[in-house]
Amino acid sequence: MANTKQTxxxxxxLQAYKRQRILAAATTLFREKGLEGATxxxxxxEADYSTGAPYAYxxxxxxxxxxxxxxxxxxxxxxxxxxxxxxxxVTNKARDAFSAYYQYYFDxxxxxxxxxxxxxxxxxxRRGFSDETNRLLNGKLIALTGYMANCLYDIDEVxxxxxxxxxxxxxxHITGIxxxxxxxxxxxxxxxxxxxxxxxLTQMLERIRT
Amino acid sequence: MANTKQTxxxxxxLQAYKRQRILAAATTLFREKGLEGATxxxxxxEADYSTGAPYAYxxxxxxxxxxxxxxxxxxxxxxxxxxxxxxxxVTNKARDAFSAYYQYYFDxxxxxxxxxxxxxxxxxxRRGFSDETNRLLNGKLIALTGYMANCLYDIDEVxxxxxxxxxxxxxxHITGIxxxxxxxxxxxxxxxxxxxxxxxLTQMLERIRT
Amino acid sequence: MANTKQTxxxxxxLQAYKRQRILAAATTLFREKGLEGATxxxxxxEADYSTGAPYAYxxxxxxxxxxxxxxxxxxxxxxxxxxxxxxxxVTNKARDAFSAYYQYYFDxxxxxxxxxxxxxxxxxxRRGFSDETNRLLNGKLIALTGYMANCLYDIDEVxxxxxxxxxxxxxxHITGIxxxxxxxxxxxxxxxxxxxxxxxLTQMLERIRT
Amino acid sequence: MANTKQTxxxxxxLQAYKRQRILAAATTLFREKGLEGATxxxxxxEADYSTGAPYAYxxxxxxxxxxxxxxxxxxxxxxxxxxxxxxxxVTNKARDAFSAYYQYYFDxxxxxxxxxxxxxxxxxxRRGFSDETNRLLNGKLIALTGYMANCLYDIDEVxxxxxxxxxxxxxxHITGIxxxxxxxxxxxxxxxxxxxxxxxLTQMLERIRT
DNA sequence: GATGAATGAGCTTTCATTCAT
DNA sequence: TATGAATGAAAGCTCATTCAT
Numbered sequence: 092m093a094n095t096k097q098t099x100x101x102x103x104x105l106q107a108y109k110r111q112r113i114l115a116a117a118t119t120l121f122r123e124k125g126l127e128g129a130t131x132x133x134x135x136x137e138a139d140y141s142t143g144a145p146y147a148y149x150x151x152x153x154x155x156x157x158x159x160x161x162x163x164x165x166x167x168x169x170x171x172x173x174x175x176x177x178x179x180x181v182t183n184k185a186r187d188a189f190s191a192y193y194q195y196y197f198d199x200x201x202x203x204x205x206x207x208x209x210x211x212x213x214x215x216x217r218r219g220f221s222d223e224t225n226r227l228l229n230g231k232l233i234a235l236t237g238y239m240a241n242c243l244y245d246i247d248e249v250x251x252x253x254x255x256x257x258x259x260x261x262x263x264h265i266t267g268i269x270x271x272x273x274x275x276x277x278x279x280x281x282x283x284x285x286x287x288x289x290x291x292l293t294q295m296l297e298r299i300r301t
Numbered sequence: 302m303a304n305t306k307q308t309x310x311x312x313x314x315l316q317a318y319k320r321q322r323i324l325a326a327a328t329t330l331f332r333e334k335g336l337e338g339a340t341x342x343x344x345x346x347e348a349d350y351s352t353g354a355p356y357a358y359x360x361x362x363x364x365x366x367x368x369x370x371x372x373x374x375x376x377x378x379x380x381x382x383x384x385x386x387x388x389x390x391v392t393n394k395a396r397d398a399f400s401a402y403y404q405y406y407f408d409x410x411x412x413x414x415x416x417x418x419x420x421x422x423x424x425x426x427r428r429g430f431s432d433e434t435n436r437l438l439n440g441k442l443i444a445l446t447g448y449m450a451n452c453l454y455d456i457d458e459v460x461x462x463x464x465x466x467x468x469x470x471x472x473x474h475i476t477g478i479x480x481x482x483x484x485x486x487x488x489x490x491x492x493x494x495x496x497x498x499x500x501x502l503t504q505m506l507e508r509i510r511t
Numbered sequence: 512m513a514n515t516k517q518t519x520x521x522x523x524x525l526q527a528y529k530r531q532r533i534l535a536a537a538t539t540l541f542r543e544k545g546l547e548g549a550t551x552x553x554x555x556x557e558a559d560y561s562t563g564a565p566y567a568y569x570x571x572x573x574x575x576x577x578x579x580x581x582x583x584x585x586x587x588x589x590x591x592x593x594x595x596x597x598x599x600x601v602t603n604k605a606r607d608a609f610s611a612y613y614q615y616y617f618d619x620x621x622x623x624x625x626x627x628x629x630x631x632x633x634x635x636x637r638r639g640f641s642d643e644t645n646r647l648l649n650g651k652l653i654a655l656t657g658y659m660a661n662c663l664y665d666i667d668e669v670x671x672x673x674x675x676x677x678x679x680x681x682x683x684h685i686t687g688i689x690x691x692x693x694x695x696x697x698x699x700x701x702x703x704x705x706x707x708x709x710x711x712l713t714q715m716l717e718r719i720r721t
Numbered sequence: 722m723a724n725t726k727q728t729x730x731x732x733x734x735l736q737a738y739k740r741q742r743i744l745a746a747a748t749t750l751f752r753e754k755g756l757e758g759a760t761x762x763x764x765x766x767e768a769d770y771s772t773g774a775p776y777a778y779x780x781x782x783x784x785x786x787x788x789x790x791x792x793x794x795x796x797x798x799x800x801x802x803x804x805x806x807x808x809x810x811v812t813n814k815a816r817d818a819f820s821a822y823y824q825y826y827f828d829x830x831x832x833x834x835x836x837x838x839x840x841x842x843x844x845x846x847r848r849g850f851s852d853e854t855n856r857l858l859n860g861k862l863i864a865l866t867g868y869m870a871n872c873l874y875d876i877d878e879v880x881x882x883x884x885x886x887x888x889x890x891x892x893x894h895i896t897g898i899x900x901x902x903x904x905x906x907x908x909x910x911x912x913x914x915x916x917x918x919x920x921x922l923t924q925m926l927e928r929i930r931t
Numbered sequence: 932g933a934t935g936a937a938t939g940a941g942c943t944t945t946c947a948t949t950c951a952t
Numbered sequence: 953t954a955t956g957a958a959t960g961a962a963a964g965c966t967c968a969t970t971c972a973t
Contacts, residue, residue: 109932131968141934143970152968207417210484229489236490259481259492260474260501267477271469274420279439280446282469291470298504319957341943351959353945362943529953551947561955563949572947627837630904649909656910679901679912680894680921687897691889694840699859700866702889711890714928739936761964771938773966782964 110148113138114162117155122201126208153209157224160209163202164231170195171238182300185242186292189261192239193288196269203269236262249299257299264291320358323348324372327365332411336418339366367434370419373412374441380405381448392510395452396502402449403475403498410483413476446472459509467509474501530568533558534582537575542621546628573629577644580629583622584651590615591658602720605662606712612659613685613708620693627690656682669719677719684711740778743768744792747785752831756838759786787854790839793832794861800825801868812930815872816922822869823895823918830903833896866892879929887929894921 116138120129131152135145149155174191178184196203236258243254265288271277272284326348330339341362345355359365384401388394406413419438446468453464475498481487482494536558540549551572555565569575594611598604616623656678663674685708691697692704746768750759761782765775779785804821808814826833839858866888873884895918901907902914 106932130966143935144933146969147932207480207484210486232486232489255490256492256497256500259487259490260497263477263481263487263497264470264474265477266480267473267475270417270476270480271473274417276420276442277469277473279442280465280469282466287470287473290466294508316957340941342941353960354958356944357957550945563956564954566948567953627900627904630906652906652909675910676912676917676920679907679910680917683897683901683907683917684890684894685897686900687893687895690837690896690900691893694837696840696862697889697893699862700885700889702886707890707893710886718924736936760962762962773939774937776965777936 106148110158113140113145113148114155114158117159118162121159121205122199125201126204154224156205156209157228160205161224161227161231163199163205164228164235167192167195167202168231168235168238171235175242181242181245181247182296185239185246186296188239188242189265189292190288192235192262193265193269193284196266197272197284200269200273203266203273207270243299246296246299248301253299257295261291261295316358323350323355323358324365324368327369328372331369331415332409335411336414341365364434366415366419367438370415371437371441373409373415374438374445377402377405377412378441378445378448381445385452391452391455391457392506395449395456396506398449398452399471399475399502400498402445402472403479403494406476406479407482407494410479413479413483417480453509456506456509458511463509467505471501471505526568530578533560533565533568534575534578537579538582541579541625542619545621546624574644576625576629577648580622580625581644581647581651583619583625584648584655587612587615587622588651588655588658591655595662601662601665601667602716605659605666606716608659608662609681609685609712610708612655612682613689613704616686616689617692617704620689623686623689623693663719666716666719668721673719677715681711681715736778743770743775743778744785744788747789748792751789751835752829755831756834761785784854786835786839787858790835791857791861793829793835794858794865797822797825797832798861798865798868801865805872811872811875811877812926815869815876816926818869818872819891819895819922820918822865822892823899823914826896826899827902827914830899833899833903837900873929876926876929878931883929887925891921891925 113134116136117129117134120133120137124133131145132142134155135142138145145155149158171188171191174187174194175184178187236255239262240251240254240258243249243257244251249257268277268284268287277284277287323344327339327344330343330347334343341355342352344365345352348355355365359368381398381401384397384404385394388397446465449472450461450464450468453459453467454461459467478487478494478497487494487497533554537549537554540553540557544553551565552562554575555562558565565575569578591608591611594607594614595604598607656675659682660671660674660678663669663677664671669677688697688704688707697704697707743764747759747764750763750767754763761775762772764785765772768775775785779788801818801821804817804824805814808817866885869892870881870884870888873879873887874881879887898907898914898917898921907914907917
């Protein structure tokens with residue numbers, strides 16, 4: 092019985108490993124060639140699998156996309172945590188958290204595109220996400236925003252409600268900037284995204300301490 | 302001769318009307334079925350035309366998309382102007398302008414999607430927009446942001462630079478909120494987009510008057 | 512009655528003139544842009560007519576092509592006759608005639624392409640040439656070969672049968688050279704079409720005088 | 722391991738066989754219905770495949786065309802060699818070679834059409850032949866003409882230059898006859914293509930021996 | 932599980948031709 | 953006759969997905 096369990100576990104590990112391989116291939120393709128380059132054929136090939144192999148691990152292309160997004164959100168979480176690990180003050184920690192969020196998507200605009208593509212209005216109903224997938228994605232987001240809100244809550248004067256509010260505000264603000272930047276609509280108007288971020292965060296931190 | 306002119310004018314009107322019909326069909330499809338539903342075949346059918354008919358009015362699918370976006374930006378412009386026509390103070394006027402921007406896309410989330418899709422990073426180069434089309438779209442955007450910046454500049458203490466800066470900040474902020482709302486990522490976190498907007502605008506107006 | 516006739520004649524002239532305009536446009540397009548550029552739309556436009564106008568004068572695109580070919584054959588006939596008008600001997604006249612045939616198609620390879628396209632095996636049955644059209648084309652060809660055969664027959668020792676035979680041989684030979692030249696298969700093998708022609712004609716003229 | 726090799730080889734054989742099936746279907750269509758009948762859909766259907774299947778074996782329609790032509794040139798080469806295998810003298814060998822060339826295209830006029838279509842002036846640049854494909858086709862042609870020229874060179878009095886010259890002349894001549902015959906322009910004038918060929922070859926062989 | 936050949940609906944675009952005006 | 957909007961079949965090609973092996 093222990094034997095069986097171990098075998099099962101080994102099998103599951105193997106399965107998980109193979110899933111990972113496909114997801115890694117999908118990530119590579121996605122970041123290198125964008126949405127268009129990421130056909131199922133190309134993903135399978137990149138993972139050194141045959142055309143149909145991914146379907147043993149994922150029900151559809153959308154499911155791969157969803158999992159890719161989950162992966163990306165995980166990376167984002169890590170980025171934010173790493174960025175705040177060495178922060179020198181609670182205020183700086185909050186600033187570093189949001190800055191890391193900005194930096195992550197600034198460096199990997201395809202990941203932002205992926206998120207927008209999958210979440211974007213109207214489409215989400217048509218997509219075949221399982222409830223589980225949806226829960227997974229929401230969980231990742233909640234963890235992320237929770238962590239950021241906590242960074243704000245660590246600052247003396249901040250109540251939980253304010254922290255939560257300001258977090259959503261900041262995420263919205265930063266996402267908006269990233270978007271307009273990716274769309275080439277910020278440079279056009281003579282603004283610099285990094286400056287915009289800094290200014291917003293400075294104002295926010297001033298605001299919540301009064 | 303007057304007759305001929307009138308006839309020409311009637312023909313042009315008709316032609317314009319038919320273009321509109323196709324654009325209306327495209328808009329409908331876009332709003333009802335999203336990007337995927339908006340194939341040339343579907344657009345033609347929706348407009349009660351046969352497969353090839355739209356090509357008599359538009360050179361390509363991308364041209365339809367571009368014109369749709371131009372149309373949407375025009376509507377947005379109008380919405381913003383109408384909203385500020387009856388404003389009771391310069392401060393209110395600024396607030397109304399940005400609120401109208403928010404409201405427009407809140408009511409028509411597909412229009413936001415369209416804009417993001419067409420402008421979004423990487424894709425824009427691949428798209429076959431003519432320079433003229435690109436200029437047109439940029440012009441619409443500049444007119445819009447210019448108008449909003451002016452609303453801010455009308456407020457006593459505001460310099461042109463501040464007005465421009467705050468406009469981009471506000472647009473980014475609002476767009477981010479719209480996006481996260483459309484993605485269903487705001488309600489999840491117990492926030493209300495309208496409240497977020499109001500709060501941001503209040504803060505902004507306070508800020509720029511000191 | 513005379514009046515009616517005159518009116519009819521005027522109408523016919525007008526009709527003929529308009530046909531010519533369309534054919535001229537088709538010729539221009541054909542020579543400038545090749546088979547691909549010669550769409551009905553393009554032909555109509557080139558002739559300053561509307562899309563459907565050519566159908567009042569020609570039953571189909573193929574009919575225009577056929578008439579174009581007839582026109583081309585007429586031009587070829589003229590070229591051959593002009594070339595032989597000033598020939599200094601019967602031998603030279605024969606040589607000049609065949610040289611002119613060669614030169615005509617060398618200068619206007621599209622015309623050769625047109626002939627091949629319309630006549631080429633298998634296709635001709637599928638094309639909707641009327642018997643009349645076919646007769647017209649054949650007539651032009653008979654006139655041409657007849658004229659050339661006569662040039663040979665003018666040479667003392669030549670019998671009518673030999674003249675006819677040698678004419679077909681020479682036309683075949685020259686056409687073959689033109690074809691391989693147009694296909695880029697002659698220069699590849701280090702031969703010069705003009706030299707090949709000269710050599711053949713010299714040999715032929717020697718041959719028939721013994 | 723030997724097993725694996727065998728399996729691979731079997732797979733390759735199968736793949737080659739399927740390519741052949743598609744090419745055979747294309748050949749059939751080409752010969753039965755001409756250029757127009759040879760659409761990708763029709764080829765797929767004729768080979769009992771679905772619409773997209775041929776694209777697993779050929780990158781594009783042009784590639785099929787090119788391969789068809791290469792195949793045809795190979796067959797032609799074989800025909801010429803077989804015809805000369807049992808020739809009773811060097812003179813007869815030369816005659817047999819050119820006769821075989823004639824006979825091949827006389828029996829399969831569509832193959833001539835294919836060659837002319839793919840090589841024909843202007844079109845060749847527009848076609849997407851790879852350099853490699855172009856080299857392959859040229860190689861086949863050079864091999865063919867080389868073989869024929871050698872047949873002439875085998876005759877005592879013939880220099881290499883004469884052999885090459887006469888080969889191109891003869892090929893041009895024969896091709897011209899084939900063409901006019903296929904176009905129905907030879908029988909019209911009471912000539913018989915086979916006789917024309919015989920006459921030409923007889924003259925040629927006489928000529929080069931003096 | 933893995934393979935990869937096969938499917939077939941789908942895409943954008945073109946264009947000869949028709950026909951109401 | 954002339955117009956030109958409209959038709960609609962057809963093309964080459966792509967790709968998510970299936971399924972026999």
